[in-house]
Structure formats: C-alpha cells, structure tokens
Amino acid sequence: MKNMMRSFLTVVLISFTSLIMAQDGEADRLVGVWEPSHGKAKVKIEKINDKYYGKIVWLREPIDPETEKPKVDKNNPDEKMRSTPLRGYRILKDFEYTDKDTWTEGTIYDPENGNTYNCTIKMTDENTLDIRGYIGISTFGRSDVWKRLKIPSRKK
Amino acid sequence: MKRLLSITFSLLMVSSYVFGQTDTTSTEEEDYSIYDNLEFADEGTKRFASVKVSGKSPDKLISVGYDWQGAYDSDAAALGLSPAENADITATHGFRFETNVPVISKNNIIIQAGLLYWNTIYEFENENQLVNPLHRTLADNGLNTIELSSTIYKPLNETSFLLFQLRGGMSGDYSMEELQNTKYNRYALAAIWGKKPNDRKQWGLGLSRTYRAGELNYIPVVLYNWTSVDRKWGVETVFPARGDVRYNFNPRSMLFFGFDLEGNSYRIGNQGTALAEPLNDLEIRRSELRFRFRYERQLTGFIWISAKVGYRYNYSFNVDQVADGEDFFRGFFGDQEYAMENELTNPLFFNFSINLVSP
Amino acid sequence: MRKMRLPFILSFIMLLGLFSCTSTEQKEATLQLKATAQGPFFAGPNSLMAEYSINPADLFDSEGLKKSDIEEVKLKSVSIDLAKSDSIALDQFTSVSLSIVGGDEPMTALAILNPIEGSNTPLTLTVSEEADLAPFFQADKVTFILDWDFISDDYREEMNSQITLNLNAALKSN
Numbered sequence: 001m002k003n004m005m006r007s008f009l010t011v012v013l014i015s016f017t018s019l020i021m022a023q024d025g026e027a028d029r030l031v032g033v034w035e036p037s038h039g040k041a042k043v044k045i046e047k048i049n050d051k052y053y054g055k056i057v058w059l060r061e062p063i064d065p066e067t068e069k070p071k072v073d074k075n076n077p078d079e080k081m082r083s084t085p086l087r088g089y090r091i092l093k094d095f096e097y098t099d100k101d102t103w104t105e106g107t108i109y110d111p112e113n114g115n116t117y118n119c120t121i122k123m124t125d126e127n128t129l130d131i132r133g134y135i136g137i138s139t140f141g142r143s144d145v146w147k148r149l150k151i152p153s154r155k156k
Numbered sequence: 157m158k159r160l161l162s163i164t165f166s167l168l169m170v171s172s173y174v175f176g177q178t179d180t181t182s183t184e185e186e187d188y189s190i191y192d193n194l195e196f197a198d199e200g201t202k203r204f205a206s207v208k209v210s211g212k213s214p215d216k217l218i219s220v221g222y223d224w225q226g227a228y229d230s231d232a233a234a235l236g237l238s239p240a241e242n243a244d245i246t247a248t249h250g251f252r253f254e255t256n257v258p259v260i261s262k263n264n265i266i267i268q269a270g271l272l273y274w275n276t277i278y279e280f281e282n283e284n285q286l287v288n289p290l291h292r293t294l295a296d297n298g299l300n301t302i303e304l305s306s307t308i309y310k311p312l313n314e315t316s317f318l319l320f321q322l323r324g325g326m327s328g329d330y331s332m333e334e335l336q337n338t339k340y341n342r343y344a345l346a347a348i349w350g351k352k353p354n355d356r357k358q359w360g361l362g363l364s365r366t367y368r369a370g371e372l373n374y375i376p377v378v379l380y381n382w383t384s385v386d387r388k389w390g391v392e393t394v395f396p397a398r399g400d401v402r403y404n405f406n407p408r409s410m411l412f413f414g415f416d417l418e419g420n421s422y423r424i425g426n427q428g429t430a431l432a433e434p435l436n437d438l439e440i441r442r443s444e445l446r447f448r449f450r451y452e453r454q455l456t457g458f459i460w461i462s463a464k465v466g467y468r469y470n471y472s473f474n475v476d477q478v479a480d481g482e483d484f485f486r487g488f489f490g491d492q493e494y495a496m497e498n499e500l501t502n503p504l505f506f507n508f509s510i511n512l513v514s515p
Numbered sequence: 516m517r518k519m520r521l522p523f524i525l526s527f528i529m530l531l532g533l534f535s536c537t538s539t540e541q542k543e544a545t546l547q548l549k550a551t552a553q554g555p556f557f558a559g560p561n562s563l564m565a566e567y568s569i570n571p572a573d574l575f576d577s578e579g580l581k582k583s584d585i586e587e588v589k590l591k592s593v594s595i596d597l598a599k600s601d602s603i604a605l606d607q608f609t610s611v612s613l614s615i616v617g618g619d620e621p622m623t624a625l626a627i628l629n630p631i632e633g634s635n636t637p638l639t640l641t642v643s644e645e646a647d648l649a650p651f652f653q654a655d656k657v658t659f660i661l662d663w664d665f666i667s668d669d670y671r672e673e674m675n676s677q678i679t680l681n682l683n684a685a686l687k688s689n
Contacts, residue, residue, distance in 0.1 A: 006400075015673075022235060029187070033194060034193065035194075035196070037203070037204060037206055037263040037316070038206040038355070039203045039206075040355060042194065044191075048562075048616060048622075048658075048660070049557075049617075049658055051462065051614060051616070051622075053622065055560070057191050057559065058191035060630075063574045065385045065386070066385065066386045066387075070609075072629065075406070075407050075431065077645070078624075078643050078644055078646075079643060079644065080641050080643055080644050081624055081627055081641070081643050082218050083607070083613060083627055083629045083641065084610075084624065084627045084629060085610050085664060087559070088559055088560035088610075088662065088664055090614075090622065093621055093622045094616075094621045094622055107621060110210075110515070112210060112405060112407065113214075113407035113408065114408070115457075115515065117515045126196045126197075127196070127197040127201075130200070133515040134515065135457065135458040135512070135515060137520055138220050139255070140218075140458075140512060140514075141258075141515055142258060142261055142514055142515045143258075143261040143262065144261075144263070144485075145262060145263040147196050147197070147200070147201050148196070148197040149191075149194035149195065149196060149197060150194060150195060150196075150197040151193075151194060152193055152194070152195045
C-alpha cells in the first residue's frame, strides 16, 4: 500500500512537473532572433525573470550619418537617456505568455519617433510572429510580421 | 513515508533547478558579427518594401477638425430667369471628420478603410435679399460631403510597390436628415506604381480619375516622399492633391509649407430653392487651391494636433448641368458650356484638427 | 447643477482633511548592490544581475516604514565599479547601462554611460529624470540589470560589478 501510494504520488508529481515544463517550453518558442518586415534591424528575444524581452542585435545602418558615430536613442522622451546605444536596446519589453501562441502585457518601442506602444505578439507559425502595436485598444494599431532567423545551414 | 518525502523533495529540487535556469538571462551573449549572416528560418520568405518613410508625419487614423474661411465676394452668373448677383460672404466654415483605419495589415498587403464627412456652411452678409438660386441654396443648405474610401498598398518586393485608392460618396446641398439619391454619387480612383530605394525615400507615378479640380478629370499622379539624412527636412507630395516641404523640429513636432487641392462635384438638389425644370440637375464644380503653412505636433501619446493657416485660391466654382446624374468628361478640350460661370474672390483660411495617429 | 456640486465640494473638503493629516518627508538613501554573471561574454551588451529584497525600514533607516509609505523614489546618482578581483579593464567596454525589473512593473531604464572614456573608476552614469522606483519598491524583490557593452572578444570568467545608487525618496510620515 505504501509502495502504491508512493508510485502514485511520484507519477502525479512527474506529470505535474512535465506539464509546467511543457507550458514553459511553449512560451519559450518566442526566444530567438527575429527580423521585422522593414528589414532594418534584427531583434533577439530572450527571457528574464519569466518575461520576454527583445533587444536590437543588428542594424542595417549601425552608424548615424549625422554624427558618424554608432546610433543612439536620440528620440527618447527622457533627454538624459538619449545617449543609450540603439544596438543592444530593448525595444520589446515585459511580455508574458498568456494564451495559446500569444504573448501579451508587453510594449514595443519605436526608436524612429521615441513612442512606446502596447503590444501583443501572436505566433502564427513556428517561424512567424504577428506583432501588433496599438494605442489603448488594439483596433487602432498596426501589425507587423516578423520572421525567425537562423544560422545558415552549411552548404557544400 | 520518509522515502516518499525525500523523492518529493528531490523532484521539487530538480524542477526548481530547471526553472532557476530559465529564470535568468542567458549569459551566453552574442558576438554581433554572427547576426550579419543569418538567414530566414523559413525558406522562400521574402522581404517587402515597408509603407513607412522615415521622418514622415504620422498617418491620421481619426481626425476631427474645423475649417474656416474669411470674407470674400461671390459673383454668381444668371441662371434661367434669375439674374446674376454679387454677394458678400462673411465666412465659410464647417466641421470635418475623417477616419482611415487599417483593416488588413500584413507585410505583403495593407488595406485601409476610411469614412469622411465634411460640412460647409456659407454665411452671407444680407442673407434675406439673396435671389440667385446658387446663393440661396448655399445660404439655406450649405454643402455636405460623405465619402467612403479604401487604400490598398501592395509591395511587390523589397523596393517596388503598387498603391491604389478608391473613394466614392455623395456631395451636395442635401441635409443629413434627407440624403440625396445615390445616382448622384461620384467616385475617384488612383493607381500608382512606385519605388522605395531606401527608408528615407519613396516615389511613384500613376493615373487618377479625380474630382479635385471640381469636374471629372483623368490626370497623372506623382507621389514623392523624402527625408534628409539628418531627418530635419523632407518633402511629402501626392501631386496634384497636395505637396509639402517639411521641417522636423523633432519627430513629434513639424512645420510644413505647401498646398492642398480640394474639390468635388456638389449636386444642387433644390432643397427649399425653387428652380424651374430643366435646371434642377445642377452640380457645382468646386475646387480650391490652398497655399498654407501647417504645423503638426504630438499633444500626448497618440493624439496630435494640426493647424493650417493660408490663402484659399478659388480654382473653380462653376456650375454644370448633369442630366440625371450622368456625368461627362470635359477635359481640357471639351466644349460643353457651363450652366453658370461664377467668380469668387480669395480669402485667408485656417483649419484646426485633433487627430489620433497611427503607431 | 447645484445638487451635483455639493458632494463634489464635500469630498474635496474631505480630501483636504486627509492631506492635512499626512505629510511627506524627503529622505536620502544609498543602495549598494553586487551584480554578477558567469562568462563567457561576447561583443555587445551582456547582462549582470543583482537581486534586491525590498525592506523599506532598513533602506531608509526608519523604523516601522511600510512599502505603502513610499511615494516616490528618484535617482540622485548611480555609480558603477568593476570588481578588483576581475581581470577585465574599462577599455573593454563601449558603454554601460542600468535597468530595473520587478513585480508587475515594466522594465525601466535607470542610467546610462555612453561612451566610456578614460580609466577612472567608479564610473558615474547619467541618470534618468523620469524613472521613479517607488512602484518597484512595492514588490518583494527587484532585479537590477547591468548591461556592459563589450567591445569584442570573449571574457570567460565570472564578472562582478558594484552598483551604488543614491536615492532621493518622498516618504509618507503620519
């Protein structure tokens, strides 16, 4: 009886743990390097304390033609923070996995104008994200499709 | 039981270890050069020219505004038994509401739908003494425009795109309680093929069917949007509809100098104005060229204000007889006579709007 | 109209009464943290983390101070120092920035130094004017994220940095 009880509990525990881990794995599919449709940047999404953050890891034009120095966040509403480098900048912040293939509660920052938008990420397939930036309610928004990037497969 | 507890405990430890691992940022950070040569995970994924041009003023999703023109003279021609008449208009003003909201927004196509309502009220100096039917209906009813529109942006590849705009609706002296017959509806169309060589430049050429010059016209369209390298200067043009030189104080505040060409064919439905047959199928071919300064700035978040001040030049205020709403094309060479050839002098105007802009 | 106004005036008076009972006290505090991460590190920003458990009474040296008494916490200054034991020098970095994350609050950038010039330590960062730490201090713990922007090459060892935050807080005092 003791043994039965023990194996039952073990099974319950294992399945419970693997259930959580499976959910975690589902949420972690967001992790990776992605390219927005404009192709001007590549964004790496990573996980910090259960939430997802995306930073710019590559810029098509890394140098600001005006200053001839690496681009900085010159449109930041907070003047003091305008010297923050754009490469490395976290433009996606605080995303939580809420539902099937959807990450919400986050924001997206547009370095072009210094605006931060509410944002919802929907994974339409393994390699495609529908990123919707919006104002208050998502009707007044704009969607962008991001594609997953990978290290080139070696060709002979 | 002890063993049970210890198994439970070690399982918990294992799971917390796993979670502990995922809870922290990966410290295996990047060597940036590795991002240079990444390729799409999906083979066959294409990049498309984005509709956005760096530094350009934001698109307006919803706009609520007020337009006001100062005093000017109206010289209306004789019509039927009614004599010609010169009248002083003290002001022309009205409420303007426009929306243009994306319905489909994908990398390879953007479809927007819009609704427009413009109201124009004419204030005359001696309203009770007006006899000319054109003046009478303007004084009594003013003019209204209701339009639906759709804009389709279709990128073909990384640098080329097509742009279509379709708008249709009714313009006239009807009231909102009693709209005019839909057979008087007018539609305009534009099709543009364009290139976007870089993020700061977009140009295109096309053809349009338009009422901007008042009467029906088929004219070429030139699209040109450009921003300087330092993001301070720019050009925003959809010729002949509008053209602007832009100065950006910053991405949230900009000054423009340029023009708008506004026009439509307004049916006179004779509301409260007795006109003898066959002169009740009249349309005002109204077109205004507005040279103006425009200032736009972010008020808060996505709410922007826009103020225009300038000079309104009357391009056309003639009246055509359009039997049964079946419009005709006069073009530059047609010899169809106008039912009325009217003259307006040119006042200053201002326009103020509050807008919800697109992210 | 008059009917509408009366409750409004009454509540306004009540609010005034409330405010007269509580006052706000300005207090400064210094928070010292050790941020750490295990190598290898590569070119680009690498995150070092420092966790901090919120204890208002301790931080502001004020017995009985509750989290809810913290009305506003602004940054006066932020300085960063490399751990002496680490075999890495300042000329290895182009910039350094500090952010905070915790509770349900959005990650917030606190301070930046770009570019890093000279070799004098500690580094004094430019602090955000807008960042308010008070909402973060309602949580049990927060994480400070220190991003060192590496110029190149991998540094394989553990890396540690000392973060010193000088805070200016507005606290409720009854």
